[in-house]
Amino acid sequence: MKKILVINSGSSSIKFQLIKMPGEIVVASGLVEAIGLDNAALHYKSKKMNFFEIMPIENHEVGLKKVAALLLDEEKGAIKSIEDIDAIGHRVVHGGKDFSDTIVIDAEVKKTIKRLFSLAPLHNPHNYTGIEVAEEVFPGTTQIAAFDTAFHQTLPEKAYRYAIPNKLLDENYIRVYGFHGTSHKYVAEKAKDFISKKKSKLITVHLGNGCSITAVKNGKSVDHSMGFAPVNGLVMGTRSGDIDQAIIFYMVNTLGYSLDEVSEVLHKKSGMLGLTGYSDLRIIEEKAAEGNRECQLALEMNAYRIKKYIGAYAAVLNGVDAIVFTAGVGENSSVLRKLICDDMSYLGIELEDYKNNVRSSENRIISKETSKVLVLVIPTQEELEIAKDTYRLIN
Incomplete structure (x- = not known):
């Protein structure tokens, strides 16, 4: 059985689950919501306990570090050390023309995700932060990116093309990508x-x-x-x-x-x-x-x-x-x-x-x-x- 931590950094929230695969057993899960507000909320659930607290959470980085601390906490946590995590799967909203499937994250993948910030400004920056913080907190752990755009790669050409000059598609890759x-x-x-x-x-x-x-x-x-x-x-x-x-x-x-x-x-x-x-x-x-x-x-x-x-x-x-x-x-x-x-x-x-x-x-x-x-x-x-x-x- 492999323990996989999934991080889903949204525009104002972070969802996370620690899942044993392939059994699909959720070991711990939670949600950080209303990020950026003084009344942000942290929800956490594991076999040991349920935890809920209202607190100011300034940004996604602060929220993700609180999640990591909870997972590793001796009393509340679900893992004893960072080595217990076999891989971390990240939701990334926009994969552009570059990614049509889930992929192992390396420096080039991160560079491309960052380049796509302008196409998904509410999401890709937060997704990228999740990757950066996870690399810091769980060094050496395999990081995986799953793209919201991948499922829509089956759109027929008549659906994904815009009625604009052909070169904007051929040279600049302007087309429908789709999300969620x-x-x-x-x-x-x-x-x-x-x-x-x-x-x-x-x-x-x-x-x-x-x-x-x-x-x-x-x-x-x-x-x-x-x-x-x-x-x-x-x-x-x-x-x-x-x-x-x-x-x-x-x-x-x-x-x-x-x-x-x-x-x-x-x-x-x-x-x-x-x-x-x-x-x-x-x-x-x-x-x-x-x-x-x-x-x-x-x-x-x-x-x-x-x-x-x-x-x-x-x-x-x-x-x-x-x-x-x-x-x-x-x-x-x-x-x-x-x-x-x-x-x-x-x-x-x-x-x-x-x-x-x-x-x-x-x-x-x-x-x-x-x-x-x-x-x-x-x-x-x-x-x-x-x-x-x-x-x-x-x-």
Whole structure:
């Protein structure tokens, strides 16, 4: 059995799991959330104990060092020494044209990940920090990178190309890369348990602080809402999703924004935050229930955008067997799932309200028995998917 530590450094959080492979036994797990705020939270769970503490966590480096200290702690920890870790698997968002599969990290891989910062500014820098800190805390341990873009390498050319001059693809590699691939791949595989036929047409909906939707045909990604960088597509926590590109020219040429300021707005000040002042959907739902019109409208806009993509991908797939909701918001927000699925009977989508309102960590059906399209909630396990790939490389 190999012990693999999986580190998933997101835009404002760090998820981690210590997993024994190939048995898929989780020895320890946890979450650092709300990084950068005074009320950041550290969750930790092992066979020995559960641990939770509210504390200021300035940045990802501080958070990762606290995680390492917990794993090695004599009382709370799950390992006796750093030698107990056989490999560390890192989630890396953008692999560009360079990486189509999981890979052992060396100096050249790190250099490329760093070069891709501009394509995923909310993620790749934090992913890179995770690698750097892990190398410092666990020297000599094999480090593995698993890329969110890898699952979407199966996109057909008609889907991944933009209608721009050919040389921008041929010379500059500007194309759709796609993201959240580890999550979409995992839930698409799990959805097979609910579908009797061998061939399947799925629409997987990953809703968290970052959001994306994928058309999956027979286990392969064939279309995806994010593109060259993870800012377009659905409405997200702080990212705009789809906008008319002419707005960028208007902001620069007429309103006087610099390009860096436009990037800051679209990546960090837009989405649900820009619409409501909040990026946490739990708070937005609470405010909406209290009658806050801005929050109500933001939820409606969020759901409306997802509906449009579901319709488009049903056309791309020529039908759909199941819609799968996953990730923090997709798994837990019955409000948003209902807004999305309401008035979709033309496509054969019928939500069962009492099933939708049940909170559960189980893979489950939330559609009516009469629904022609299954509606599923499947909690994503990106860390387990990364552990599988990591084990494959070191074994």
